[in-house]
Amino acid sequence: MRINFDIIPEFLLLFGLKIFGMKRLLAIFTAVIISSCDDGDLTLERLNFDESAVETPCGELLLFKIGESRKESLMIELQGETTEIFSSLPTNGNSRRYTINNNSVKALYRIFEGDVNRNYFCNAIPPTEPQVIEEWYATGGTVEIVTSLEEDDNDNLPAELEGIVVNPDGTINREASQDTDGDGLPDYLDIDDDGDNVLTSQEIAIANNEIIFTDTDGDGIPNYLDTDDDNDGVSTMNEDLNGDNNPANDIQTGNTEANYLIPSLNEVTTLPVSRRNHTYIEAYTSTIGLVDGFQLINSGQEVKYDVPRYDFGTVTTQITQQETGN
Ligand SMILES: [Ca+2]
Ligand SMILES: [Ca+2]
Ligand SMILES: [Ca+2]
Ligand SMILES: [Ca+2]
Known part of the structure; x- marks a missing residue:
């Protein structure tokens, strides 16, 4: 019996099955289907981005990861937003949410014919190379960004020992917190x-x-x-x-x-x-998730990936705040 490898789906070829006989092939094929279904998710192919950090965002606003192979990327486009969202807390609630509409808000998976780097994503005029071989896009769902803030004066004293006042909802009451020298900077942010x-x-x-x-x-x-x-x-x-x-x-x-x-x-x-200059650190951590269902399809409506939620990764921003002496 001849196996025509040209009609075997690409995801099976990824396992290097050309070296196996037909029985082995069927066994592995069955195993793939079972493992795909046992958690209720239709995961036709692994997305190999778990070891890849979210690159520093650019433009208005592109979040992206480059796969280990350097020939694939996962991207989230949020038109009308800027990197400002990673150095400020949302005004309402705990998260920023963007409904994927494949217009101003998109999530894309691309495979390239050659290595791709930051310039491809962030240059004002995008380079024409490497060419995109395949593109898959999210059909719907929501981009959710949860941002938290930690402030520290790095004076070696934990904030709990510096009279920090925490509200019942977990937020910090800066005004009510202890300010020993009355300079307007609460002790937990005061280096002196x-x-x-x-x-x-x-x-x-x-x-x-x-x-x-x-x-x-x-x-x-x-x-x-x-x-x-x-x-x-x-x-x-x-x-x-x-x-x-x-x-x-x-x-x-x-x-x-x-x-x-x-x-x-x-x-x-x-x-x-006079009072010396004061600095303290604002450290923002933003966790980015694709929630409310993350399904990737191509222009031929083939489904590549389908899970309820996908953890895209984390963006951290550190700002040194400075107060001059008086
Ligand atoms: Ca103070
Ligand atoms: Ca202090
Ligand atoms: Ca003295
Ligand atoms: Ca003293």
Whole structure:
């Protein structure tokens, strides 16, 4: 018996079946059908993008992944949107949702004749090469993007120890959160919680993964919340003799500690000092899913892939916020 490989569907050829005899072929064919059906999904072919990260989005707005083979891509087009959605929270609810309409909102799977790279997707004038051999598109469903935000001052203190106030719905109440120095930045976002110009990360110590709340003058107020750390009557901020808004580097010759930690050294700076610049990190994580059914078909209405939900991947954005001193 001759097997005509030209009429065997492409997905079977992907398994390299030309080396097998007919019985083996039938056994594997049966196995493929069974494994496709046992979870209720019609998955005719695996999409090999699980190991591929979502590339940095571009344009207005293209999300894409390039398969390991470099010859296939999975793309989501959201016309009218920008990368801004990955650095802001949605105004309503927890997610942004876009109904796939194959006009302004599309999900496409493409196979190319050659390797494809970022330029193909992001150049203002798309290159003509490599050519698309096959294109499959989502018939419907929804693109769902869930974005969460984590903010941190990276001062080595967890926000729970910095008086963060969380609303019953899990959102953070910034206004109600503790602000020790009253500078408008709550402690969980403030790199200098007492506002004395010595960073909180320098006013605490870490040993064996435990936080040690140093209290130089033993007044019960840890240094990171104490504006006169050595209790010599001169505020730490004013023990900044070189006037660079950093009292921690004013160390008298022969000493190992800065003046602001030694009560016998209480010289007041004659130079103007002001609150140093503050930064904190906003880290956004956006999870992108194709939900409400993800079915890929081609122009001949052949179905390639059909699952209730497909996890496309994650986009992260990190922003450093800066507040200038006053
Ligand atoms: Ca503050
Ligand atoms: Ca802080
Ligand atoms: Ca202090
Ligand atoms: Ca002092």
